[in-house]
Structures are given as structure tokens and as C-alpha cells.
Amino acid sequence: xxxLDVKDLKKEFIAPxxxxxxxxxxxxxxxxxTAHVALQGSSGSGKTTFLNLLAGILLPDRGxxxxxxxxxxxxxxxxxxxxxxxxxxxxFQTFNLLQGYTALENVMLGMMFGRGADTAFARALLERVxxxxxxxxxxxxxxxxxxxxxAVARALANRPKLVLADEPTGNLDxxxxxxxxxxxxxxxxxxxxxxxxxxxxxxxxxxxxxxxQLAAINRALSSVATLGVRP
Amino acid sequence: MKERTHALGGVAxxxxxxxxxxxxxTTVTLLATALASGLVMAVFSIQAQTYExxxxxxxxxxxxxxARGSQLQLVLNTVFHLETSPGNIPWSLYTTLKNDxxxxxxxxxxxxxxxMGYRLVGTTDEVFTKFEYREGAHFEVEPGxxxxxxxxxxxxxxxFAASKLGLKPGDLINPYHGLTYSETSQHPEQxxxxxxxxxxxxxxxxxxxxPIEGIFRMSGHVLRGTGEVYEARAGQSIxxxxxxxxAVMLKFKNPKTGFDLDMTINKQGKVATxxxxxxxxxxxxxxxxxxxxxVLELVAYLVVVVATxxxxxxxxxxxxxxxxxxxxxRALGARRGTVFTxxxxxxxxxxxxxxxxxxxxxxxILATAAVAVRQQTGVVLDVLHxxxxxxxxxxxxxxxxxxxxxxxxxxxxxxxxxxxxxxxS
Numbered sequence: 001x002x003x004l005d006v007k008d009l010k011k012e013f014i015a016p017x018x019x020x021x022x023x024x025x026x027x028x029x030x031x032x033x034t035a036h037v038a039l040q041g042s043s044g045s046g047k048t049t050f051l052n053l054l055a056g057i058l059l060p061d062r063g064x065x066x067x068x069x070x071x072x073x074x075x076x077x078x079x080x081x082x083x084x085x086x087x088x089x090x091x092f093q094t095f096n097l098l099q100g101y102t103a104l105e106n107v108m109l110g111m112m113f114g115r116g117a118d119t120a121f122a123r124a125l126l127e128r129v130x131x132x133x134x135x136x137x138x139x140x141x142x143x144x145x146x147x148x149x150x151a152v153a154r155a156l157a158n159r160p161k162l163v164l165a166d167e168p169t170g171n172l173d174x175x176x177x178x179x180x181x182x183x184x185x186x187x188x189x190x191x192x193x194x195x196x197x198x199x200x201x202x203x204x205x206x207x208x209x210x211x212x213q214l215a216a217i218n219r220a221l222s223s224v225a226t227l228g229v230r231p
Numbered sequence: 232m233k234e235r236t237h238a239l240g241g242v243a244x245x246x247x248x249x250x251x252x253x254x255x256x257t258t259v260t261l262l263a264t265a266l267a268s269g270l271v272m273a274v275f276s277i278q279a280q281t282y283e284x285x286x287x288x289x290x291x292x293x294x295x296x297x298a299r300g301s302q303l304q305l306v307l308n309t310v311f312h313l314e315t316s317p318g319n320i321p322w323s324l325y326t327t328l329k330n331d332x333x334x335x336x337x338x339x340x341x342x343x344x345x346x347m348g349y350r351l352v353g354t355t356d357e358v359f360t361k362f363e364y365r366e367g368a369h370f371e372v373e374p375g376x377x378x379x380x381x382x383x384x385x386x387x388x389x390x391f392a393a394s395k396l397g398l399k400p401g402d403l404i405n406p407y408h409g410l411t412y413s414e415t416s417q418h419p420e421q422x423x424x425x426x427x428x429x430x431x432x433x434x435x436x437x438x439x440x441x442p443i444e445g446i447f448r449m450s451g452h453v454l455r456g457t458g459e460v461y462e463a464r465a466g467q468s469i470x471x472x473x474x475x476x477x478a479v480m481l482k483f484k485n486p487k488t489g490f491d492l493d494m495t496i497n498k499q500g501k502v503a504t505x506x507x508x509x510x511x512x513x514x515x516x517x518x519x520x521x522x523x524x525x526v527l528e529l530v531a532y533l534v535v536v537v538a539t540x541x542x543x544x545x546x547x548x549x550x551x552x553x554x555x556x557x558x559x560x561r562a563l564g565a566r567r568g569t570v571f572t573x574x575x576x577x578x579x580x581x582x583x584x585x586x587x588x589x590x591x592x593x594x595x596i597l598a599t600a601a602v603a604v605r606q607q608t609g610v611v612l613d614v615l616h617x618x619x620x621x622x623x624x625x626x627x628x629x630x631x632x633x634x635x636x637x638x639x640x641x642x643x644x645x646x647x648x649x650x651x652x653x654x655x656s
Contacts, residue, residue, distance in 0.1 A: 081565065
């Protein structure tokens, strides 16, 4: 059974002029357990919207999304929150670390809404991403690369079955981006998590065996590109 | 259920971090809450303690007999040693009541002199031997002292007056005429301090006790027991018919006696006034000035409203800058309810800590008030006095604070995840 199964997914947004625009129209999309899939899409192609739909942050207008056997689209908001907390890890392009919290607390918070705080595992994750000596540093006290590693550790804190990564290396230079991606893939592999990464960076995409074009799976892409708004 | 328990750990962490991140506004709201909480507790505690002390406290007597006039003035003058005496009554009234079988104790008081502002009360030695200022508690002198000899110019000093005046056995004092100290009105008679009373925590601690004969014989004093002026002469006894007293302090064997005497003296007689029961007389005073208490309560409640508004405003103002934080928490799997709970808990926590700090404010207010009240009335306020307000105020304050948190919590609750996940540029 796939860890992610999308069927007939549609999402519209209302533009400032009041017109409805179809931004996501994905007839079918599947990610197998422990698979590492890269999704290539240019800026403004609806990548973030697609990932937010998969994470249950946004609700589609139509279609079915099943994550780890749970049908997200038939659940209420708190049900989607629960599925997200238990089965999905999310690495944002801007990392979205909580500034007032230490690296360890950021990872711990990732656990507290899901399976529960496991300090030993949180420490182990931070050790694994090379931040054993900086667990009590706040994000501002860490370099961009280190912040990215905290975000990876946090995404894996609840031992998710699916990790979504939205341009996770977008803020890193080429050298650090390569290192970060390798680390992310290794950690996902060690934790038996599938990885779905979206990016427009060819160097990043080149490291994946399974690269899919967003334009190929999203039939609404041409209208989104002309919309000029980021949902 | 298990996940909710885990989320509570998250809520606690969010609250802790937010309080630290917004340290300045947290401190200000904590102070406002502490002030409000302390003020409410102090108002209710002082009200209750003063009411109890003045109306139901251990006066030690059931009634006071004095000159025709105000019962309240009579009680204030003789029991609390405030106010002036409404006048004198003949000695015969004292002897009549002393010999009344229904009366268990009758002690005459003669007032009208002071020493450095502390009142002199001329009385008999029964005040030391028979009077109980509290059930089973007689006046006691500090080691090295004794009670006065009724035939000598000797004084026994209340503990508060002694400490304020720095008097000790062997010291000599010259009384002053009148109830307020005036350098020009000193009596030539010199009294020897023979004893300092142990503290009783009653208005008696502010009194200087001398033999009643001393008041009769004080130079410049005249007696009008018969209606005609009589001046005591040295070496000659004073006939009883000339003697007069400011009041007679009474204790009855049966409460019914008080009502009987009230009928005889107040309703049928024209010579004297019986203040009975003492607590009822004082309660009437508190009823008359009850509006003052209401105003104080209103002020305290208004401060509570200001404090809870401060909590609301300080948290509400942070919500906009925290929208991204809420969105990230939601993206991590936090429920809307968890975010709502975190904000309400944050407001409640500020109110709870503030009201705990309020005990310091309460202690400071009560300690200050206690000094002033004791100085003025001799009534002692107890900081540790148990009052329901000490329990209910922190509870109420915490509840009010949590309720104040509902408004910003609703705003946080409505935070949309997707639109707030990107950084604010």
C-alpha cells in the first residue's frame, strides 16, 4: 500500500478580481513507502499549495488524499491535525523554526502534538544531524545550514511515514545544499520514512532516481502560471 | 486522550517561552495583577478584622453606663479610648449598680487627662484583679512591676503606650489636663510608674491607668456629684455624694439584665445612658459608614478590571507578531484548541503568579495599616488572619485572567496556517 495516494485532486483559488482559478488538478499521484521522490516545478507552479494539500494544511475542493492509510480528505480539521502530527514531517524552505525556542525544544515541540515527548530520541536526532553540541542554541545563534538541520530533525521527530520537503535547500549555497540533501535522505532512510521533495534546482534533482515533473501531474499548471498569485 | 496529555506538555512549553519572550509586558501585568489581588485581599481582611475588633471583639464588658447622650460616644470613649466623654454621672449610680445582684462586675472610669497624648483612666484595682479583657485573661504586669496602690500616686502603663513613651517602672510622670497633649496644661501632681502591662492587643494597651482617687484630687479638677462644685482637699476624704465618674463599665450575670436596665435607664430614666450591647452599638456605627467599605470594595474591583484588561491587552498585542508561530505549531500538528488553550493558559498563568505575588502586596498593605490602626485605636490587625478572601481572590483572579485570555485566544485560534507560514518581510 502506498504511503501517499492522491486521486482526482482539485483546488481553486479566488483571485483579487474575484475570478476563480484552478491551481491544482492532479488526477493521480502515488508515493510508495520509503521511496524518495523529487518533484520538479518552477517558481509559482503551485508546489507549496500541492504540499500543503498533502499535509492537510489546505483542504481540496475535490479529490481524495490518503496518507499512511488514513483518508485526509474525509477527516475534519482536528483529524487532519492528528494525521499530520503522527505521519507527516514537513521541512519548509524557510525552515520555520520557532525563534524563542532552543534547537532541542523545536524538535521536542514536533513530538508533543503527536506521539509524545521523547527527549532521548530528540537528542539522538540532533546528534545525528551534527548538532549535539548546539542543542540549547536558539535558531538565531545557529548558521543557516545548522537551522536547516534542526528543521530536518524536527520533521523526523514523530517518526513520520512521509516527509514533505518544500525547496529545503533553497536558502543554502550549493555545497551546503548538497550536504543537507544527503543528510536528509540518510536520516529518512534510517527512519524508514518516504521523502517527497519539491525543487526547481537541477543539481538537487539530479541526486534523485525518481524525479517527476509537476507540469506532468498537475493539469492546471498552465493557468496557475498565468495567475501570478501565490496561494 | 494520550495525545491530549502530550499536547499539554507542549502548552506548558509554549506558555513558559512566551512569558520569557515578552518579559517586560509580563512583568508589568504581573505587577498590576499583584497589586489588584493584594488590594482586594487587604480591603476584605481589614474590613473583617476591624469590624470584628470593634463589634464582636473581646471588649471584656457587656455594657457601659455614662452620662445622658450618645451611646456610640460612650463606647468609643471608654472601650476604645477614642472620642471625648459625654459628661459625668454621680458616684451613687456606680454604687447602686455595684450592689445590684444581677451585676457581676462594675468598674468606674474617670477620664479627661493625658500624658503625652496617651489617655489616663482613673479606676479601681478591680480592673486588674477582676476584669477579664478576654475570657479568662486578666491584665498582667511585666516582670519587675506591680499594679498600683489605690492610695498612692502610682501609674500602670499599657504596653503600647510604654513602648512609645519609653516608660519603665520607677519613672515619674506629670499628667496633662484634657485628652490632647498641651505643654501648658501640665498638672503638678507627679505619678510614679510602678508597672508595665503585658501586651493584650486591645485598645487598653494605649492607656495609662491610675487610681480613680487621683483623678478626683488632681489640681484644677472639681467634682459636681451633688450638682454643686466641690474641690478635694489634701488629707481629707471625699464624701461619696460629691464624687462623679465618666462611666461605669458593667458585666452582667445574665444578658436579660442588660435589656432590663436598657428599659429602666434609657427609656424611662433621664439621668444616664446605658450602651448595651456594646457590639450592637458599634455595629450601628459600621452600618452608618458602610458606604465607605462599599467604595473601597469598588475601587479594589476596578483595579482588578484594570489588571485583567492589562492581561488582555498585553497578550492581544502579541498575537499579530505570533501568528507565524501559531501557524508553525499548527503545521507541526497542534490543534486549534491547543493554540487556544495555550493563550488562555498564558493569561491564567500571569494572573495566578500575579495573585501569588499579591500576597506580598497584601502583607505590605496590612502591615502598614496595622501600624496606623494600632497607633490610632489600639486595635491590632493580624497579617495572618484567615479570611476567605485570601483563598477566593487568587482563584477569582486566575479565573478572571484566564477569561481575559479568551479574546486573544480566539484571535490566535482563527490563525490560518497556510497564509501565515511564510515569514513576514
